[in-house]
Amino acid sequence: MRVMVLVKASPESEAGVMPKQELLAAMGRYNEELVKAGIMLAGEGLHPTSKGVRVRFSGNQRTVIDGPFPETKELVAGFWLWQVKSMDEAIEWLKRAPFDDDAEVEIRPVFEAEDFGDEFTPELREQEERLRAEVAGRQ
Amino acid sequence: MRFLIIRKADAETEAGAAPTPELLEAMGRYIEELVSAGVMRYGEGLRPSSFGARVKFTDGKPVVVDGPFAETKELVAGFSLYEVGSKEEAIEWVKRWPVEDGGGNVEIEIRPLYELEDLASGETLERYARLQDEMAAP
Numbered sequence A: 001m002r003v004m005v006l007v008k009a010s011p012e013s014e015a016g017v018m019p020k021q022e023l024l025a026a027m028g029r030y031n032e033e034l035v036k037a038g039i040m041l042a043g044e045g046l047h048p049t050s051k052g053v054r055v056r057f058s059g060n061q062r063t064v065i066d067g068p069f070p071e072t073k074e075l076v077a078g079f080w081l082w083q084v085k086s087m088d089e090a091i092e093w094l095k096r097a098p099f100d101d102d103a104e105v106e107i108r109p110v111f112e113a114e115d116f117g118d119e120f121t122p123e124l125r126e127q128e129e130r131l132r133a134e135v136a137g138r139q
Numbered sequence B: 001m002r003f004l005i006i007r008k009a010d011a012e013t014e015a016g017a018a019p020t021p022e023l024l025e026a027m028g029r030y031i032e033e034l035v036s037a038g039v040m041r042y043g044e045g046l047r048p049s050s051f052g053a054r055v056k057f058t059d060g061k062p063v064v065v066d067g068p069f070a071e072t073k074e075l076v077a078g079f080s081l082y083e084v085g086s087k088e089e090a091i092e093w094v095k096r097w098p099v100e101d102g103g104g105n106v107e108i109e110i111r112p113l114y115e116l117e118d119l120a121s122g123e124t125l126e127r128y129a130r131l132q133d134e135m136a137a138p
Helices: A021-036 A087-095 A122-138 B021-036 B087-094 B123-134
Strands: A002-008 A040-045 A053-058 A061-066 A076-083 A103-109 B002-008 B040-045 B053-058 B061-066 B076-083 B107-112
Touching: A002 A087, A002 B076, A021 A040, A021 B123, A053 B087, A076 B002, A087 A103, A087 B053, A087 B061, A122 B021, A122 B040, B002 B040, B002 B087, B021 B040, B087 B107
Parallel strands: none
Antiparallel strands: A002 A076, A002 A103, A040 A076, A053 A061, A053 B107, A103 B053, B002 B076, B002 B107, B040 B076, B053 B061
16 A cells, blocks of 8 residues: 655744754665665655645636745645555654654555546546556656 | 645545546546646545544654544645646646536645755765665656
8 A cells, every 4th residue: 555644844844944964864864764665655855835835726716825824733844655564564664764853744545546436437547557657657 | 846736635535525427537637638748747645534644753752643633624635746847837737627626626735846956965965866766656
């Protein structure tokens, strides 16, 4: 199964404060372990929401709202995408992450094709497989 | 430039409501356009937060809390990664998000990614560059 691992923002991340060299180095070593274990599929940091926008849809209306956004603790500062056997395995790996201070990280399973019923028709499944293969072929 | 595109949650996504055939078709067409244009790198829907968990670190000590989580509007229901020339281009693509989603009422957040050059240089930068090469395709 795959999970998205969402690192929540903090006042520091929203202020664009770079993590200390020691933490960056420890994260680098942790990421290497994740890659070696075949767990790491993707991982990225996000610029503060001051560089982001939200697009709100309401009927025909599209409203673009510039960041920053206020609810710091609920914002996303970074993420990983992991391949794991279970939520328990994901949690055990996450507990070993070198967050040396205060941090909140959310783990959410990804929907897989098997989770969908008949509405996800054979044609749609074939389309999805074709598109995944096309993108993977470009990596 | 790369952007994380976040589809914010709502009561329906948190209830695990199944997507309608119309939404599945429309999303399939939208994604097909994004892939053909070379914009979309990957994207997934997330199961409701009742299937998730949070790990809260205090002074580096982890504590696990099971979902569901309360602040629906701030949760993530889905994400994609777009690579485009500018934030304006990302916004133009997002404005074409299927209206079938959320009954025409959704909120999409667009966030630029930190690239290697934004981080510290030297050994750390080299290590990250090597990791990027080694990572399997999502």
